[in-house]
Amino acid sequence: MVKVLGCFEINRAGTLQQLSAELAAIRAERAPDHASAGAGSPPAVAGELIAVADQLDAVLHGPNPADAGQELRRVRERITALLALCEVAPIVDGGELDFMRHEVVSDRPAPHVGLVDHIAETVRPGYRWRHDLLRPQQVVAYVDRIE
Structure with a gap:
């Protein structure tokens, strides 16, 4: 216990x-309640960026990460930067x-x-x-x- x-x-x-x-x-x-919080809420795009970041992580850390390619890594880095701007x-x-x-x-x-x-x-x-x-x-x- x-x-x-x-x-x-x-x-x-x-x-x-x-x-x-x-x-x-x-x-x-x-x-x-972020939906009704107005100016005191995170930008609406933040949730979508998190979802896309999760999808990219699934590819980058999947069974064949080498196949993901450099482009996916750059997209993931860009999403992280956009989230930081938010x-x-x-x-x-x-x-x-x-x-x-x-x-x-x-x-x-x-x-x-x-x-x-x-x-x-x-x-x-x-x-x-x-x-x-x-x-x-x-x-x-x-x-x-x-x-």
Whole structure:
């Protein structure tokens, strides 16, 4: 068992993904309503740029990244620059899990106990606009497998 957010305990082996999904709902409730926020909202193009960036990442990090070619890499770099102009920044953390910034989509056994509840790998980067979370970083988490 591990204490999470100082308020309840979970069994690490099978519930990190469930906890991450529940916290995603909490993040959604707390997120500002960007659609009706007017001048205080991220540019409309930011969501589309994030979607295109994800599609490019799937090609660039797929089974044959060499086939993606230099052009796709340049397009990905341009999208990152455009997102920066919109004040949208990627979140690609390492280290300990922060359930308000990270969504656990999978887990794997930790190679040693010191890495339990840490990020093993990033599946998709998160994004923030100014200080608002647009999307959490999707990660694989290290867990302690007690059989």
